[in-house]
Amino acid sequence: MEIRTLESREREAVLELLDAWELPDGWRGRDFFRRYMEDDPSFRDENFWVAAEGARLVSCVQIFPRRLRLNGGEVGLGGIGSVFTHPEGRGSGAASAVLRAAEDDMRGRGLALGLLFTGRIPFYERLGWIAWPFSNALYIAQEADAGAAAEGVELDAFDLARDLADVCDLHAGYSAERSGSVVRDDAAWEGNLKVAGNPDEDFRVARRDGEVVAYARFIALEGHPILAEFGRGPRDEDALAALLSRALAERGGGYGPAPADASLEAGLLAHGVEVRPMGDPNTMLRCLDAEALLAAAGAERAEGESEADLLRRVLPPERALFWPADRF
């Protein structure tokens, strides 16, 4: 078995391999994963590691390079996704070998941290990954009149042409204070708007004097409403609480990152939305380069510290978040 990166003539072949993955929400594997090939500006053939038996692709792993906010700075992140072995090739070490190769590659590229989402925690734990229960919450909307608009605030649907620049500014400002969120430039935003939905998203804004002061994005996963991202201006707690509570009431609640600011939680409660903490059970991290991670976090090495303790020190799960809109 040969472990190597994808050749450009093999793009359809790797999508054909991924087509054997039985996915929820009516997706064909090849259509679901094609979006990450055609719409994600970070896509490169070299980001796909594969195991091949002759001309046949047996297993694959895809690297999603990102910049992650960390203690006011940034760190290179290697997102791992599209991990799949053909059913006939399983249990002989193919995925483990391909993942190892992808990890070495990421390390070599200066991506200090690995991150993935999975329902198979023990498989990755055996390979050195650590479950990372980012602080999520269940949002329970109890009152039918939740979300009466704040004074002078208009709740509306997101309008790409009109609102994108305002939303980008709000995202950069609000997420800047949050370790774990992904930095997006214009190209990343363009790609994100294409791939974040499942396949669509419910993207809402709150405007004051025509300007967007808060926004919220929802997606449905297997019928469950997921709060994929939100943000607000520095003095717009009321607008965000009104926007979220209206949307949550209409959607029958939601699950997503917990509010990091106490004022948002109080505002939601005032609108009849209860926030129940519930750790994220699917996210895993791996320290790929301790020195680079420490440098990015502006932290000193501690004698005898384990990889897990180092990660806990620089990216404590209870104080960090990863917006579901950035999932891969």
Ligand SMILES: CC(C)(COP(=O)(O)OP(=O)(O)OC[C@H]1O[C@@H](n2cnc3c(N)ncnc32)[C@H](O)[C@@H]1OP(=O)(O)O)[C@@H](O)C(=O)NCCC(=O)NCCS
């Ligand atoms: C998860 C998945 C990628 C694993 O692929 P794989 O190629 O079978 O993985 P490996 O062979 O490296 O490891 C599988 C198991 O075989 C074991 N194994 C590895 N090499 C082995 C060998 N030479 N002999 C016997 N067993 C071996 C591993 O320890 C592992 O055990 P575990 O399942 O109890 O953890 C594959 O099952 C799959 O595609 N599943 C559907 C998609 C999916 O769930 N993707 C991951 C979600 S993020």
